[in-house]
Amino acid sequence: MTVNSYIKIIKTKLSDLFPEGEANALVAIIFKQGCNYSAHDLILHAADPLQPKTSEHINRVVDRLLKHEPIQYIFGETEFYDLTFSVSPDVLIPRNETEELVHYIIKENPGFEGRILDIGTGSGCIAISLKKHLPKAQVSACDISTKALEIARRNAQLNMADIAFFQLDILKPENHTRQYDLIVSNPPYVTEKERSLMAKNVLDFEPETALFVPDNHPLVFYEAIMKFAGQHLSNNGVVWFEINEAYASQMNDLLNEYHFSCMVFTDINNKKRMVRGQKK
Numbered sequence: 001m002t003v004n005s006y007i008k009i010i011k012t013k014l015s016d017l018f019p020e021g022e023a024n025a026l027v028a029i030i031f032k033q034g035c036n037y038s039a040h041d042l043i044l045h046a047a048d049p050l051q052p053k054t055s056e057h058i059n060r061v062v063d064r065l066l067k068h069e070p071i072q073y074i075f076g077e078t079e080f081y082d083l084t085f086s087v088s089p090d091v092l093i094p095r096n097e098t099e100e101l102v103h104y105i106i107k108e109n110p111g112f113e114g115r116i117l118d119i120g121t122g123s124g125c126i127a128i129s130l131k132k133h134l135p136k137a138q139v140s141a142c143d144i145s146t147k148a149l150e151i152a153r154r155n156a157q158l159n160m161a162d163i164a165f166f167q168l169d170i171l172k173p174e175n176h177t178r179q180y181d182l183i184v185s186n187p188p189y190v191t192e193k194e195r196s197l198m199a200k201n202v203l204d205f206e207p208e209t210a211l212f213v214p215d216n217h218p219l220v221f222y223e224a225i226m227k228f229a230g231q232h233l234s235n236n237g238v239v240w241f242e243i244n245e246a247y248a249s250q251m252n253d254l255l256n257e258y259h260f261s262c263m264v265f266t267d268i269n270n271k272k273r274m275v276r277g278q279k280k
Contacts (some may be wrong), residue, residue: 003050004046006050006058010027014027014062017065017068025249030062033055033097033179052091061074061075068200068204068205070094073088080094080098080099081133083132085121086154086155086158089108089205090145090147090148091145091151092123097267097274102139105130106133106134109269110132112137112184114137114180114234115140115179115183116130116139116179116182117142117232118139118140118141119168119183119187120141120144120186121142121149122151123148123151123152123155124156125155126186127161140165140180141164141166143167143168149166156212170185171224173224178230179232182237182238183233183237184243187225188209188221189213189218195214198211221256225239226239226254226255226257236278238278241275243272243275245271252275262275263275
């Protein structure tokens with residue numbers, strides 16, 4: 001069977017679960033990871049026979065995709081802000097809106113030399129991307145999960161980024177004495193009532209503790225981080241958050257309560273997804 005014929009079979013299998021554009025993107029990733037084929041190679045080698053070992057490997061990948069497993073977990077890596085990151089079900093898969101958050105911070109702070117803390121770092125994608133683009137900054141990152149911190153440290157080594165990682169439960173940040181000039185966080189913000197709206201590949205594979213918050217306390221992590229920022233952020237220090245668009249107004253109230261100014265930013269889909277606060 002030729003490469004081109006096999007691609008048609010894969011797309012047919014994936015078409016029940018994925019729209020055409022996403023299925024095409026998945027096929028490109030499968031052949032890039034499984035065969036080291038670029039998009040150009042797929043055209044160049046379209047009439048070549050596919051080796052049995054290669055087809056067996058691709059079949060296993062497709063079977064896992066059909067069980068809703070994210071392709072990032074299947075291959076154990078993903079791209080974020082033009083960098084490669086290892087990922088596993090112990091950490092969230094980085095999203096496009098988080099890239100936008102990083103972009104806003106970098107754009108606002110060229111040549112930044114201060115101290116940055118990423119709270120709830122997960123894969124380390126925010127902290128590492130900031131360090132790579134703001135190399136004079138002193139970047140720290142924390143998480144409650146030891147497994148997440150292992151992955152984040154591995155990603156820092158992979159991307160040659162000097163990050164100070166440490167374990168911290170932001171809901172109980174006892175005995176923390178360090179000070180920072182910029183705090184950034186993409187904490188859990190999906191309410192339990194929104195669970196039914198989530199895709200199966202998210203619900204079945206991504207870590208619930210990094211996603212969900214109680215319906216009756218949706219800003220629990222933001223409140224904890226603002227309390228922490230009030231004690232550990234320098235004068236005129238800045239906080240940046242990724243947020244649930246449904247709670248943009250409440251985030252404004254929360255930041256004002258802690259005597260921070262508040263600016264809300266929209267993402268590429270015109271949803272209110274980023275917040276910037278500064279000590280008044």
